[in-house]
């Protein structure tokens with residue numbers, strides 16, 4: 001079963017319970033800073049499209065945050081295009097697909113960027129803090145850190161999934177939207 005739609009009123013709840021750490025981090029930063037740089041807008045924007053956020057809702061969602069930082073007018077001028085573009089409504093009208101783990105893991109976030117894979121790109125200290133905030137217990141955090149040290153980032157994410165859902169994920173995590181779909185299957 002695919003989970004075809006997500007509405008704006010549920011989005012914070014769903015982000016907390018069913019987004020993988022990479023997307024949860026972007027989502028929280030957007031809510032906090034009312035802004036994300038290009039790499040973050042792409043990674044989170046396409047993921048949200050993949051979980052079924054409709055274009056109109058996506059525009060409303062991003063506008064509500066960015067308006068608080070740059071104003072509604074600048075949002076309409078500079079940022080709305082990129083969102084419509086992700087949905088295939090501008091430019092070459094390509095219907096862009098959400099990024100896979102592999103693509104995210106191999107990205108190279110710079111200073112001030114919040115995209116990327118936290119298992120790969122966070123400092124050990126920040127990763128530990130993020131995991132405990134997600135409710136991963138101390139012993140399991142050590143298991144996750146062990147995978148990270150061996151550069152098995154997707155296995156680290158799989159262990160996190162299993163810890164927060166109290167259920168196994170035999171297939172492993174290879175796509176943020178798969179993490180989301182598997183989570184919804186368990187939680188609904």
Ligand code: SF4
Nearest residue numbers: 020022101117157176
């Ligand atoms: Fe996101 Fe994939 Fe990294 Fe998990 S392993 S945090 S889903 S990029």
